Amino acid sequence: MNAKDIAGLIHPILAVVVVFPIIGIVVNLAWQTRQRRLQTADHGKSKIPPVVGPEHRKIGNWLTGSVVGITLVAIAYSIYFKGIFKDFKSKNMTLAILIIMIFIATVTSLVFLYRAQTKLWRGVFATLAAAGIIVLGFQEGVYRRDFEWAVSHFYYGLIAAVLMIISLAIVPEIYKDRTHKWRKIHTALNCFAIIVFLAQGMTGSRDLLEISLSWQEKHLYKCDWQKQTCPDAKSQTLSPEIMVASISNYPTLAQGNTVLASGEFVTITPGEDTEGTAEIIQVGSKTQVRLAENFSAIEGPAVRLLLHKENRPGSYTAENYVRLGDLKSFTGEQFYDIPEGINWQDYPNVVVWCEKFDVTFGSAKMN
Ligand code: HEM
Numbered sequence: 001m002n003a004k005d006i007a008g009l010i011h012p013i014l015a016v017v018v019v020f021p022i023i024g025i026v027v028n029l030a031w032q033t034r035q036r037r038l039q040t041a042d043h044g045k046s047k048i049p050p051v052v053g054p055e056h057r058k059i060g061n062w063l064t065g066s067v068v069g070i071t072l073v074a075i076a077y078s079i080y081f082k083g084i085f086k087d088f089k090s091k092n093m094t095l096a097i098l099i100i101m102i103f104i105a106t107v108t109s110l111v112f113l114y115r116a117q118t119k120l121w122r123g124v125f126a127t128l129a130a131a132g133i134i135v136l137g138f139q140e141g142v143y144r145r146d147f148e149w150a151v152s153h154f155y156y157g158l159i160a161a162v163l164m165i166i167s168l169a170i171v172p173e174i175y176k177d178r179t180h181k182w183r184k185i186h187t188a189l190n191c192f193a194i195i196v197f198l199a200q201g202m203t204g205s206r207d208l209l210e211i212s213l214s215w216q217e218k219h220l221y222k223c224d225w226q227k228q229t230c231p232d233a234k235s236q237t238l239s240p241e242i243m244v245a246s247i248s249n250y251p252t253l254a255q256g257n258t259v260l261a262s263g264e265f266v267t268i269t270p271g272e273d274t275e276g277t278a279e280i281i282q283v284g285s286k287t288q289v290r291l292a293e294n295f296s297a298i299e300g301p302a303v304r305l306l307l308h309k310e311n312r313p314g315s316y317t318a319e320n321y322v323r324l325g326d327l328k329s330f331t332g333e334q335f336y337d338i339p340e341g342i343n344w345q346d347y348p349n350v351v352v353w354c355e356k357f358d359v360t361f362g363s364a365k366m367n
């Protein structure tokens with residue numbers, strides 16, 4: 001494991017070792033607090049000791065801090081390793097400083113929230129802390145899983161952190177309110193939080209695997225684990241589809257071709273690494289896209305090659321792109337016909353797009 005892998009484990013380790021045990025304690029004390037209150041209201045006494053309420057509150061304070069803390073750790077990891085700090089460019093300096101300041105402001109707001117007494121200041125610091133987390137969460141590099149937001153570890157994580165901040169902010173109201181309105185609000189919100197925490201445990205474990213084990217195994221077991229090298233993808237036995245694709249490309253190669261434009265792929269979605277050269281070539285009367293020998297894209301399901309009007313496609317509609325077909329291979333040279341009647345200059349970007357999850361892997365601007 002390298003430093004990046006170890007840093008990536010800090011967040012899951014903290015979640016499993018610190019946060020989830022605290023959740024267990026807080027929920028147990030919450031249940032006892034409620035039982036004690038109801039029993040005392042009914043019979044005037046209860047066998048549950050009076051300390052459960054204050055203890056729930058005390059450990060609840062820790063829970064808020066730890067949930068916000070691990071959320072910030074996860075986001076910091078993603079921004080640092082996959083966002084603007086990766087391949088840092090000096091033109092991004094202002095944004096980098098702003099991001100660091102928002103981190104500091106978010107932590108400071110949380111600290112002040114613990115100390116604030118009046119409703120106004122609790123409201124202000126809770127809002128600032130929650131806003132800080134949300135703004136940081138929407139920085140480049142953070143994996144939000146927008147194509148499957150309903151099972152997104154990121155969105156559930158934000159909800160959990162915000163619910164904990166609300167719990168902390170309304171503590172005095174829970175105590176002051178004789179009608180139990182705030183107690184009921186607190187209980188309802190945090191019963192929902194328990195479901196969100198369960199979802200975090202499941203989605204977090206799934207995200208640790210990233211690419212399912214069954215998929216990794218068949219590739220990784222071919223590798224030399226001692227030397228950490230794997231057989232070159234091109235020297236492996238080619239699948240029948242790739243064989244057909246390669247053979248059908250040979251006549252094209254033999255005829256010779258003129259390069260009309262070319263460009264380098266850049267990765268659009270962090271983590272979906274795409275690189276290499278793309279060219280628009282003239283072969284007889286046909287115009288084709290050629291992906292050069294140095295092309296490689298991360299493997300994925302239902303991956304298409306297309307021409308798009310935008311370099312960083314915001315959407316895929318009939319007006320803004322032309323489909324060239326399924327990506328024939330995730331590495332190496334390959335050719336795609338541009339349909340007749342289509343002028344590539346109207347769509348000057350060669351784009352690799354995972355249609356299933358609507359994720360743009362990479363794009364190459366044709367110059
Ligand atoms: C999963 C998280 C949580 C759950 C499920 C939960 C649930 C509950 C429940 C059921 C009660 C008793 C309500 C009643 O008397 O009917 C309660 C009380 C309370 N909770 Fe929580 N809570 C959680 C987190 C927190 C956090 C994070 C804080 C503070 C930072 C907090 C502060 C309080 C306070 C101050 C009370 C009143 C205690 C007393 O009566 O002495 N809770 N909570």
Ligand code: HEM
Pocket residue numbers: 008011012015016019067070071074075078141142143144153154156157158160161197200201203204205207208
């Ligand atoms: C209260 C519990 C948790 C909260 C609030 C939480 C929150 C978050 C947030 C906000 C992210 C940022 C999304 C991103 O940058 O990709 C994240 C990422 C992640 N979390 Fe959690 N998480 C929790 C528990 C867990 C658990 C239990 C695991 C695994 C056992 C886990 C594993 C991960 C992984 C693998 C990532 C992705 C990091 C990456 O981008 O590579 N999380 N979490």
